[in-house]
Amino acid sequence: MLLNTNGSSTSAWMATASVPEYPPLQADAAADVCVIGAGIAGLTSAYLLAREGRKVILIDAYGVGAGETGRTTAHFFPPDEWYAGLEESFGANAARLVADSYAAATSLVESIVAKEGIDCEFERIDGFLYALPGNGFKDFEKERDAALRAGVKAELLPRVPGLGFDTGFCVRYPGQAQFHPLKYLARLANAVVRMGGAIHGGTLAHDIRGSGTTQLVMTSRGTIGAEAVVVATNTPFNHRVVMHTKQAGYRTYVVALRVPKGAVPRILLWDTGDPYYYVRLATLGADSTHELLIVGGADHKVGQDSHPEHRYDEIERWVRVHFPMAQEVAYRWSGEVMEPNDRMAYLGRDPTAGRNRYLITGDSGNGMTHCTAGAMLVTDLIAGRANPWQAIYDPGRKGVHGIRDFVAEQANIMTQYGDWFTGGEVESAAAIAPGEGAIVREGMHKLAMYRDAAGDLHALSATCTHLGCVVHWNSAERSWDCPCHGSRFDVEGRVLHGPAARALERVEREAGGSVPGGAGQGPAQERRPPPG
Structure with a gap:
C-alpha cells in the first residue's frame, strides 16, 4: 500500500497499488528540465520530455503519487463548466479548443497505456450528465448542441439507461474514460527512469531562482540547475500572491461502497445539483463477485469545516437512496482541487518568471485530463513548438470571465483574517x-x-x-x-x-502552558521517507 503522507484517510487507489520509491537528492545536480511534483502532471511532463531526449530530474517532497493524484476519482469527463458554459463565457472557438485538448489528453493516456503495457484498468466508457427533478441546470438540449458545435459526440436521452431511478433527461457523451491512477503512475515512473530520467523522493523544493536560460531550484537536499522548470505541485509554491488570487482550494469527499458485480452499469455519472455528486465503478481486487461504487462530492473551501466527517455521511445517505444495492463502505477519503475563478485551467508559462518556468495548476474537477493536457502543452513550449491551446490556458490571462467569483473569493479570504x-x-x-x-x-x-x-x-x-x-x-x-x-x-x-x-x-511552552517570549523552535523538518 502507498505510504499515506497527505492525511489520515486512505483512498481505494492507495490501498490497491504499489508504487516505486526513489531516494532523496544526494547533492547539487543539473538537468535540461527540472520537474517539481510526482503526480500525474509532473510524471507525464517528465515522460514526454524524456521521450524527446531531454535530461530530466523530477523531485517530490514525498514520493510518486503521494499528493492529490492518489486522492482523485480518476475519470476523464467533459469540463465542469460544460460546453454550453464554456461557449457562453469564452466563445465557440475556445469551447472547440477545450474539447480538442480533452480528447487529445485522453487519447495520450490510452496510447501510453498501450505502448508501456500498463495494467491500470484503463477503460473507455460512456459519461452522462443529468439533473434530478427540482435540482440544478436542466437545459440539456442547449448543452448537447454546444457539445456538438465543439466537435464532441453527444446525444440527448430521456433518462440514463440501466439505473434503478429515473434521472430525467440527460446528455450522453460516448467514449469517456477512467483508470487506476496510481497503477498508471507507477509504470510511468519506471518508464521515465528507463529513458534516462532521475526521480528523487523526500526532496522538498522551497524556492526557484534565476532568469534567462538558467533556473535554480532550491531544495532541502541541494540545488538543481536547469534550463527550464515545470512546477506541477497542484498549486504553485513559488508564488506569494499572483496565482493565488486566480484560484481557490476546495476539499472534495469520496465514499466507495461494495456493490454486486453487474448491479450498476459501467458508466460515468455526474449531476448538476447543489450539492452535486459524481459516480463511477472500479474493480475490487481479486473479488470477481463485487465492484466498488465510487461517489464523490460535498465540496467546501479548504480549512472552512473543522469537522467535515458529516460530508461522508451525506454522500452515503445519497448513495443508499439512489443505489439501494450498495453494501458496506470500503473506503472514505478526501482530496484537494484548485478551482480557477473563470473555470479554465492554468497551463503554460509562469506569468511572473520569464520564458523558461512553467505551471500546471487550476485542475478543477478534471485533474487527470487537465494535468495530461498541461504536460502536453508545456512539452511543446519547452521544445519551441506552437500549441493551439496555449492562449486559452495561459496562466497570465486576464480573468475577465470570473470577476464575480474573484470578488467573492477575495471577500471570503479577507473574512478569514x-x-x-x-x-x-x-x-x-x-x-x-x-x-x-x-x-x-x-x-x-x-x-x-x-x-x-x-x-x-x-x-x-x-x-x-x-x-x-x-x-x-x-x-x-x-x-x-x-x-x-x-x-x-x-x-x-x-x-x-x-x-x-x-x-x-x-x-x-513552559510548564504553566505559556509561550516564553513568543519564541518558537523554528520550522519542523520536511517528512523523510521510511528507511529502505
Whole structure:
C-alpha cells in the first residue's frame, strides 16, 4: 500500500497499488528540465520530455503519487463548466479548443497505456450528465448542441439507461474514460527512469531562482540547475500572491461502497445539483463477485469545516437512496482541487518568471485530463513548438470571465483574517481530547495544538507560513488547513500541500502552558521517507 503522507484517510487507489520509491537528492545536480511534483502532471511532463531526449530530474517532497493524484476519482469527463458554459463565457472557438485538448489528453493516456503495457484498468466508457427533478441546470438540449458545435459526440436521452431511478433527461457523451491512477503512475515512473530520467523522493523544493536560460531550484537536499522548470505541485509554491488570487482550494469527499458485480452499469455519472455528486465503478481486487461504487462530492473551501466527517455521511445517505444495492463502505477519503475563478485551467508559462518556468495548476474537477493536457502543452513550449491551446490556458490571462467569483473569493479570504481578533476555539489545551486539535489563544499568540493518542501535546504557531492566515483543524484528515489559500500541514507542522513552502513553527511552552517570549523552535523538518 502507498505510504499515506497527505492525511489520515486512505483512498481505494492507495490501498490497491504499489508504487516505486526513489531516494532523496544526494547533492547539487543539473538537468535540461527540472520537474517539481510526482503526480500525474509532473510524471507525464517528465515522460514526454524524456521521450524527446531531454535530461530530466523530477523531485517530490514525498514520493510518486503521494499528493492529490492518489486522492482523485480518476475519470476523464467533459469540463465542469460544460460546453454550453464554456461557449457562453469564452466563445465557440475556445469551447472547440477545450474539447480538442480533452480528447487529445485522453487519447495520450490510452496510447501510453498501450505502448508501456500498463495494467491500470484503463477503460473507455460512456459519461452522462443529468439533473434530478427540482435540482440544478436542466437545459440539456442547449448543452448537447454546444457539445456538438465543439466537435464532441453527444446525444440527448430521456433518462440514463440501466439505473434503478429515473434521472430525467440527460446528455450522453460516448467514449469517456477512467483508470487506476496510481497503477498508471507507477509504470510511468519506471518508464521515465528507463529513458534516462532521475526521480528523487523526500526532496522538498522551497524556492526557484534565476532568469534567462538558467533556473535554480532550491531544495532541502541541494540545488538543481536547469534550463527550464515545470512546477506541477497542484498549486504553485513559488508564488506569494499572483496565482493565488486566480484560484481557490476546495476539499472534495469520496465514499466507495461494495456493490454486486453487474448491479450498476459501467458508466460515468455526474449531476448538476447543489450539492452535486459524481459516480463511477472500479474493480475490487481479486473479488470477481463485487465492484466498488465510487461517489464523490460535498465540496467546501479548504480549512472552512473543522469537522467535515458529516460530508461522508451525506454522500452515503445519497448513495443508499439512489443505489439501494450498495453494501458496506470500503473506503472514505478526501482530496484537494484548485478551482480557477473563470473555470479554465492554468497551463503554460509562469506569468511572473520569464520564458523558461512553467505551471500546471487550476485542475478543477478534471485533474487527470487537465494535468495530461498541461504536460502536453508545456512539452511543446519547452521544445519551441506552437500549441493551439496555449492562449486559452495561459496562466497570465486576464480573468475577465470570473470577476464575480474573484470578488467573492477575495471577500471570503479577507473574512478569514478576522480570526486574529477572536479568542481560541477552546479556553485551554486541557480541553483538547486525544486525537483532536484546536486553536488556543495564549496572550497575543494563537497556537495550533494537537493531543496525540498517548496524551502528549504538539504545539505549533497557528500562522500559515504563506500569507499569515490562522490555520484550522481538519479532524477528518488530522491536519492543519489554511482557510485562505489552501495550504495544509500535518500535526508536526510539515507541509502537506502548498502554496506554503515552509513548515509551521514549533512552539516551546513552559510548564504553566505559556509561550516564553513568543519564541518558537523554528520550522519542523520536511517528512523523510521510511528507511529502505
